[in-house]
Amino acid sequence: MYQDPADPPVHNPSPGHTTTTVERGSFCLARCSCGWSGAARRSRDRARTDAREHLGAPEPQD
Numbered sequence: 001m002y003q004d005p006a007d008p009p010v011h012n013p014s015p016g017h018t019t020t021t022v023e024r025g026s027f028c029l030a031r032c033s034c035g036w037s038g039a040a041r042r043s044r045d046r047a048r049t050d051a052r053e054h055l056g057a058p059e060p061q062d
Helices: 044-055
Strands: 019-024 027-032
Touching (some): 019 044, 027 044
């Protein structure tokens, strides 16, 4: 089965926390080096948002 490579770590304003997204079948979830794991999402963008929210980072402006 094909899996997309994990996203590079999100910019981290909090020392000790590094988030990334992980593909699991048709789902994507955010994980952090502190042990936190977000909900499995079908949307990669939503998993990235979960990671930003975990870090307390502001939403990006398009």
